[in-house]
Amino acid sequence: xxxxxxxxxxxxxxxxxxxxxxxxxxxxxxxxxxxxxxxxxxxxxxxxxxxxxxxxxxxxxxxxxxxxxxxxxxxxxxxxxxxxxxxxxxxxxx
Amino acid sequence: xxxxxxxxxxxxxxxxxxxxxxxxxxxxxxxxxxxxxxxxxxxxxxxxxxxxxxxxxxxxxxxxxxxxxxxxxxxxxxxxxxxxxxxxxxxxxxxxxxxxxxxxxxxxxxxxxxxxxxxxxxxxxxxxxxxxxxxxxxxxxxxxxxxxxxxxxxxxxxxxxxxxxxxxxxxxxxxxxxxxxxxxxxxxxxxxxxxxxxxxxxxxxxxxxxxxxxxxxxxxxxxxxxxxxxxxxxxxxxxxxxxxxxxxxxxxxxxxxxxxxxxxxxxxxxx
Numbered sequence: 001x002x003x004x005x006x007x008x009x010x011x012x013x014x015x016x017x018x019x020x021x022x023x024x025x026x027x028x029x030x031x032x033x034x035x036x037x038x039x040x041x042x043x044x045x046x047x048x049x050x051x052x053x054x055x056x057x058x059x060x061x062x063x064x065x066x067x068x069x070x071x072x073x074x075x076x077x078x079x080x081x082x083x084x085x086x087x088x089x090x091x092x093x094x
Numbered sequence: 095x096x097x098x099x100x101x102x103x104x105x106x107x108x109x110x111x112x113x114x115x116x117x118x119x120x121x122x123x124x125x126x127x128x129x130x131x132x133x134x135x136x137x138x139x140x141x142x143x144x145x146x147x148x149x150x151x152x153x154x155x156x157x158x159x160x161x162x163x164x165x166x167x168x169x170x171x172x173x174x175x176x177x178x179x180x181x182x183x184x185x186x187x188x189x190x191x192x193x194x195x196x197x198x199x200x201x202x203x204x205x206x207x208x209x210x211x212x213x214x215x216x217x218x219x220x221x222x223x224x225x226x227x228x229x230x231x232x233x234x235x236x237x238x239x240x241x242x243x244x245x246x247x248x249x250x251x252x253x254x255x256x257x258x259x260x261x262x263x264x265x266x267x268x269x270x271x272x273x274x275x276x277x278x279x280x281x282x283x284x285x286x287x288x289x290x291x292x293x294x295x296x297x298x299x300x301x302x303x304x305x306x307x308x309x310x311x312x313x314x315x316x317x318x319x320x321x322x323x324x325x326x327x328x329x330x331x332x333x334x335x336x337x338x339x340x341x342x343x344x345x346x347x348x349x350x351x352x353x354x355x356x357x358x359x360x361x362x363x364x365x
Contacts, residue, residue, distance in 0.1 A: 005126065026128050032255060037128035040135050 006055055008034040012042055013050035020052050028053075097162055100154045101194060101291035102301055103235075104184075105338055106223075107147035108195035111185060112346070113216060114140030115353055119203055132252065136213075139245040146238045148181035155179045167192045171358065186357035190346045194291075197337040198281035200346045204274065207267070210256040211274035215282040217250035218314050219307075226302035235300060254318045261322025272324050283333025286311055291338070 005027040011020035023042050028034035034053035042048065062070060074080070118137035124130025156178050158166065167173060169189040177183070198216060203209045224246050227239035260271040288296070288304045295301025312329060319326045336342065356363060 027126055028128065029259065033259075036252060036255075037132065040132040041128055044131075044135055 005029050006057070008038075008053045009056050009059055010034070010038040010042055011052040011054070012038070012048035013052075014048055016049055020050065023047075025056060031055075096154060096158055097166060098291045098294040099232075099298075099300065100151055100158070100166065101289075102295045103147055103151040103154060104194040105196075105289065105291060107144050107151055107184070108193045109199050109216070110140045110144035110147065112193070112195045112349060113199035113213075114138070114144060115349055116199065116201075116203060117209070117213070120209065125206055133209075136249055136252070139242075139249065143238070143242045143245070144185070145181055146241070148184045150234050150238070152179045152181055152184055155184075182357070186354045190342050190350055191340045193337075193342065193346060193350075194340060195337050195342075195346075196281070196284045197334050197343055198278065198285060200337070200343060200349060201278065201281060202345060205270060206256075207260055207270040207274035208278065210253055210260065211271070211278040212281075213249065214253040214257050214275075214318070215278060215315070216285065217246060217253045218311055218318075219282075219285040220246040221250045222307045222311055223302065226307065230301070231299035257318055257324070258322040261319070261324040268323070271322065275319065275324060276327055279327040279331060281334050282315075283331075284335045284337060287333070287335060287338075289338040 006029070007025055008028055009025050010023050012023045013020045026034065026037050026041055028037050031053055034055075035051050038051045038053055043051070114137045117133055117140065120130065121134045121137065122130065124133055155163065155166070164173070167188060169187060169192045172183065172187040172189075172192070175183055175187055198212060201208075201212055203212075221243070224239040224243035228236055228243065230236040230239065257271060257275075260267040262268070263271075286304045286308045292301055292304055296303055316326050
């Protein structure tokens with residue numbers, strides 16, 4: 001019998017306007033407790049203004065063994081980068 | 095007036111310190127890492143509230159007349175201390191009879207359910223307390239209340255959810271939660287029973303009307319206990335009293351022995 005509480009993945013938004021970033025995982029019996037545990041474990045030094053909790057079993061990950069077929073084909077397709085446009089000189093920070 | 099204000103501040107501060115100390119005993123012993131951190135955070139919140147209140151209490155004490163000062167405390171080491179009184183003097187050099195915390199907060203941790211039940215009764219009280227104290231005519235007390243309320247709201251959410259989770263949980267968790275609620279119940283009444291200091295501060299516009307909060311406290315607690323499918327103890331039950339005026343259970347002495355040992359053995363020690 002498995003007595004471990006379910007594992008949750010925690011995402012924290014550090015400031016309004018930024019996106020939620022994965023910060024780690026923790027154990028909790030339900031979603032409410034996951035958010036409260038995340039508050040206590042991951043935001044006690046003012047790291048965040050918003051928390052997402054997702055039960056880890058609902059995260060589907062790509063298989064590292066498939067990296068070749070998934071990612072390598074993009075290697076020689078530089079034309080997909082928007083680096084071939086002539087930008088006006090006045091335009092900065094692009 | 096000033097002595098009653100000091101008594102009042104000590105009631106509030108001692109509750110926070112002693113409960114914070116009790117809860118801190120869980121540090122490193124929590125049932126899971128996440129709850130260990132949660133309960134340690136809570137202990138630090140209480141300690142922070144205690145510090146703010148002790149700082150103000152120390153200021154109030156230092157302004158008393160010499161006669162009032164000598165009459166106020168009966169702790170030999172405190173009275174022999176020649177420096178101006180600070181938050182540390184109040185925390186470390188008073189003996190048990192000079193503490194004014196309610197008996198509830200000095201009760202031992204027991205199992206997780208006992209710890210939760212103690213916090214649950216206290217947290218529901220402290221939310222009502224700090225909400226009302228925000229309007230205190232004393233600006234310092236009002237400011238401490240405003241800051242503490244946010245912490246208290248989180249504490250009461252946390253402890254209420256645990257009561258529901260354990261009460262409406264397995265057969266064993268329900269039985270243990272019910273036992274803890276029933277056993278700790280007799281210590282809940284003192285929180286909302288006015289002492290002389292409470293009454294004087296209410297009249298002065300500094301304190302709050304505890305009698306008026308009793309019904310709300312009971313309704314809120316009853317609501318959570320129903321959600322937890324637990325039996326609700328009787329409103330008419332006999333309640334322990336004495337802490338607010340310095341008559342404590344034997345547990346306080348042991349807490350102070352551990353908490354004060356270092357400062358008593360090595361006065362003024364810092365690390």
